Amino acid sequence: MKKRCLLLLILLAVSLLGGCVENKYLESLGMITAVGYDESDNNELQGTIVLYQFNPAMQDVEKVLSSQANTTKGARLSLNFDTDHKLVSGQLRIAIYGRELAGKGISHLVDTLERDSSIGNMVYLAVSDTTAEDILTYEMTEKHSNKGTYLYNLVKQNVESELLIAPTLQEFITDTGSVGKDPILPILSASEGTLNIKGFALFHKDRFVKEIKNEDLFYIRSIIENYNTAGSVEVGLPLEPFKSHISRDDNSNREEMNEEEKIFIVLDSIKSDHHIKAGKQKKPTFTIKLKIDARLHEITEKLKLSEPKIMKLVEKETSKYIKKNIMKNIKMLQEAKVDPIGFGMEYKTVRNHGSLTQEEWDNLYKDATFDVKVELNLIRTGVTD
């Protein structure tokens, strides 16, 4: 009996002592869902945060705060004076960096996110078209409960439809930390009463270097990550090779066709498989093989797709078009001296290239040659031929 009493006492003590650790009540917390960083005058950092605060009496649960300091955590400290809620960053969804700041390098800002154990590694990173403050303080015509979650869902939805490369903190850190690979982040812009993804920011290590358009990303992404039946793309093929196969209702139109005319095809449900192989020689050479299985979703001309010959022709021309665009994009990347595809990393995996450093790769990269092979397979043409 005495023993039992003792045990009960100890158990009681253990469960009560558990209360000694920090308590956090939901009502008194301001949960940060988005942070934005900009450069302000006199070299300080301008931090903007969006937070959720739970208060049954309030209609508006979103609140945007902004302050200046030398470090991100310093900014948060001074923000703490502006709110009656305790700021916590466990629910952080997205971090946005102003365009100018991103151009100067953001590795030290990303490091603080990684260092904080309360922030998950699947937080998204993005670059603002202007300043992060503009994005986070923008008044959208459609009211969303919270801008942080809105932006998070905006990016997430597009990642899931394979239109972007997941711009997670994890990917960014891995890419900047690896020799011969650079990250890509989406560029957010505020226009026409809404926030959207305007394009993509190519980084060299942690520095924003060049902006590309949404359409170009397909070709770059296709050799970074495989598509898994969610991707889609619009291609414009020259009409010339198809001329003899086009069946038009009224033949009169045929005379009006000229060389410039194009036939547009939309492919979706793309499933792709890419292979990049680096040559063994000192000079970097790469063979890129891309295999695409896709469904034809839309076509602007009437073609008899049930005929194998025409089908083959479409496949051939589309492959050619994709290949041309991939080459064009790689050239562009080479000229901008950025390597989001990770050719350097591929080069490094070849024996004897193991000691490659980033500087060496930067020098080698501009002379690299590429051999691209694209193999397209149209597996379906929708419910009609």
Next chain:
Amino acid sequence: MKVNLEPKKNLIFNTFLVAFILHTAQIGVGIAGLPRIVFMEAGQDAWISIIASGVVVSIVLFFISKLLACYSSADLYGIQYDIFGRWISKLFNLVYILYFLIVTYVIMMNYTEMVQAWIFPKMPTWLLVTFLVFLASYAVLGGIRVVVGVTFLGLIITFWLVLVIYTPIKHLDLNHLQPVFVSSWKEHLMAIYKVSFSVIGFELLLIVYPYVKEKKKALRYALFGTWYSTFLLTLVTAVSIGFFSQESILKTIWPVLSMFKIVRIPNLERFEFIAVSFWMMVILPNICIYFWAATRGVKRVFNFSQKKTIYCFAIALVAGSFLIDDRLTMNTVTDKVGTFSFMLSFIYPCFLFVVVKIKQSFTKMKGAKG
């Protein structure tokens, strides 16, 4: 002190449990930080060093089992008594007792640090250490069978943690692991040395041996246990190298936990909180078995009541938790203990085996002459 022990029938446990004891004694806090430590030495070939360390452990285990086979049912304390006589053996045994106690201490402190860094930054060190000591003492008071039970349950309960590695594997970049076989011999040797502190635990076979049912099969199960540990260590190291970039693996203190940061379950955003909390189930058997080994030693060597020893050591451990409160000291202490562990777990048992063999051939010669 008797050299050979004849434990009561009800204290003897099944031979296959040796695998559980050695495995749980090996896998503890070390595994969370191991990938980085090995990577520092052997680069992307770190996983090969770990397999090599598994081979080294097997060799040492082989010697240990040969050493134990020289006696019918002795433990390390008894063997040292037999070899070195009454007084010197006391000193040597005391070294081992202190070593086991210090390992218990280091494991607890490292785990506490992990909890402080990940979940409760404001929690005082002594609080968690007290909880752990309380649990461990409770188990050890129950005797060897309870301790073995804890190791068995500990493994069963935490087994699913292995499956969580599936998510990081999805984000793996095999390019980080290539080209293979680029590290030199020297780097591999250094790496094996650094791994040694994370794979200790197998030397406890020297202590639990008398309680094993079929002594002949002990080595086989011991090897099962250690190779499963080696497999796990290799797996997490290889995955961490593939998952992190070179730069980040070098600065991530607990790569295994950081990898869990990306695991997301629909109704649970941050999986690593569960992982860190659950890690207690991984280290509890670890602490229990070392704590038991230390207190058992006192009973064997000084014939002091084991119960009282447990209370004394428990107080000592809690008191010790006030000594270290920053990461740097913790690191230095862990490194120092690591060096000791290499000597006491790897080198000394092999040395002892040679001494025992020499002694036995001497007595044989004497016997033949007489």
